[in-house]
Amino acid sequence: MKDLLDKKLVWVILILSFLIFFTLMFSNKIINLAIQNHYDNIADAMIKKLQKEYSPSPYGPGIDPDKVDIDAMLMPKTDEWEAVWGEYRAK
Secondary structure, three states: OHHHHHHHHHHHHHHHHHHHHHHHHHHHHHHHHHHHHHHHHHHHHHHHHHHOOOOOOOOOOOOOHHHOOHHHHOOOOHHHHHHHHHHHHHO
């Protein structure tokens, strides 16, 4: 019985030493592969995002800032504004 127990202990020590050796030798390569795979996924997602058709709004077509008519958005002249304000106050 003692020989069997000694053999089990030897096997446990051998397996643990092999695992430690394997971890020390190949952990750097395994980590580098995982990081490289992660960066490749990030780069692929970024390429897909850059290749998408341009839309100024993330939720729909929205307003294209290159085609906005600035003159239509300017404030009315003071005379027009005062007349409109006077009519509003009279109500």
